[in-house]
Amino acid sequence: MVLAEIAAAFGHALHARGIPVSPERSARFAECLNLASPTTSHQVYWVGRVTLLSAQAQIPIYDDAFNMYFNGEMSLSDLRSEVEIEPSSATPSVTEDSPDPGDEGSSSARTSPSPSAARDASGERDDGNSIRAKASSDEYLLERDFAACSEEELALIRQLVDRLPLSPPMRKARRERRHHRGTRLDIRATLRRAHRTGGEPLHLVRRRTTTTPRRVVLIADVSGSMEPYARIYLHLMRGAVRALGAECFVFSTRLTRLTRLLANDSVDTAYARVGRTATDWSGGTLIGSALSTFIDEHGRRGIARGAVVVVVSDGWDTGNPDDVGLAMSRLARMAHHIIWVNPRSSSVGFQPLVRGMAAAMPYVDTLVSGHSLGALQKVMDAVAAATERRQPSYV
Incomplete structure (x- = not known):
């Protein structure tokens, strides 16, 4: 299964659970997977969460779909075979038994290669290693206490905070509104509309409670x-x-x-x-x-x-x-x-x-x-x- 098919199939699985994943989002997911070359399910999870979701309320549904799809219908090794960089002596191999960089006690997984090993024969740094180093750096900052950060780290964190997704808490509105999927029958509106059809209530008017952001x-x-x-x-x-x-x-x-x-x-x-x-x-x-x-x-x-x-x-x-x-x-x-x-x-x-x-x-x-x-x-x-x-x- 090629990378685009994997992204499209997972996007379809989310769409079936009620998350509106468009083909453009699925394509963006595939593109980000190809760019980031994730080596753990934790990294795949966050790539998908950032590119496929549009609301905070979708996260529990996404978690359930991710666990079912990537731990059930396909394995991480299938995904890695599509995005893995060509093996070379400069790039350390990654196996399924490798510790997750997000797990405690996995400091060895965060160890970066030596400067000499990180450069190819032309003297340029390997792009795959650069991406992995950036991913490790982002994960390191994710749990680093603000009080222990350097000025450079704080500057990066402030940029990330500016892009944090913010969703308001919701409350039920005091008034109901007319809606074709409403749960309560609006008898008065139904009878008024029945005048158009000779007194026969052919069209039922329904209402439902709406929500509005809480301060x-x-x-x-x-x-x-x-x-x-x-x-x-x-x-x-x-x-x-x-x-x-x-x-x-x-x-x-x-x-x-x-x-x-x-x-x-x-x-x-x-x-x-x-x-x-x-x-x-x-x-x-x-x-x-x-x-x-x-x-x-x-x-x-x-x-x-x-x-x-x-x-x-x-x-x-x-x-x-x-x-x-x-x-x-x-x-x-x-x-x-x-x-x-x-x-x-x-x-x-x-x-x-x-x-x-x-x-x-x-x-x-x-x-x-x-x-x-x-x-x-x-x-x-x-x-x-x-x-x-x-x-x-x-x-």
């Missing part, structure tokens, strides 16, 4: 302890403002609204203006005071009501922890879902023991780390999946 609010801590993560989350906020119409705030010792500033086309310009607007950037931390200000000045006017609120902070608070608990209890009564992003929670054995975090936890619906590029995608997955509200224990 998203991001509130980020830019105090000194969060400095390694602040610039990255500023890029995420800018993307959320433009893609989701989100409301964005930052705080250290006081709250600053950045929604209008982040709508600027230039990231560098927006960052410079943010630095001038948020004069307490990299200062102390007053979480309770900042959240109370948000509720008093913005939340009561409707911004927080029914919204998915994302708070980005490590919970290190220099104020009274009782203020944090009080503010969070008020916020929880307004918001639909509260997501707390704490980069420190990625540490082994993490427990929310710092004062601000401990006071906030009873009112947090979802806790995520958001410390790396991969964890950042999980933050946006949590936002898109925030459709249900838990039964409050704080009323």
Whole structure:
């Protein structure tokens, strides 16, 4: 089976499960497979996910189809035979038993060939090795903590964050709309239409409940302890403002609204203006005071009501922890879902023991780390999946 047939067959399998995969997307999938020369199912998975999907809700269906197709109907060796680079002494062979670069303990799989082995007889670097090195670099950055990244790595990560797919959480609209696949019969509209056919209701009019995007609010801590993560989350906020119409705030010792500033086309310009607007950037931390200000000045006017609120902070608070608990209890009564992003929670054995975090936890619906590029995608997955509200224990 040639590469184009493999891509077309997998695209057909996705289409049969309800994912609208066009022939153009299947062709792009085949082209990317040929370019990337994937050597593991993990790499094939991400090539397909990036090129074939168009919505966050399609990921579970894609996962099921991928596991069934590539682990059932065809093996990775069949795919590799179509995309494998011609063997040579300069290119290490890859077998089915080779460890997955994404698995723990597979550091040997990330080892790059020596400079002499990476060049052919003409002195040029082998394209296949370059592609594999880039794939390994991208995977390395995927799980690398932002606080441990160099300036060059952070610059690349900021570019990748700008291209992250953002999907809004959805809610049911209050009104039903007429739809030919509706589940409820619209009797009045059916009888009105029956007048055209002599009183015989030959055409049934149906209605169904529609969905509409739910508001998203991001509130980020830019105090000194969060400095390694602040610039990255500023890029995420800018993307959320433009893609989701989100409301964005930052705080250290006081709250600053950045929604209008982040709508600027230039990231560098927006960052410079943010630095001038948020004069307490990299200062102390007053979480309770900042959240109370948000509720008093913005939340009561409707911004927080029914919204998915994302708070980005490590919970290190220099104020009274009782203020944090009080503010969070008020916020929880307004918001639909509260997501707390704490980069420190990625540490082994993490427990929310710092004062601000401990006071906030009873009112947090979802806790995520958001410390790396991969964890950042999980933050946006949590936002898109925030459709249900838990039964409050704080009323």
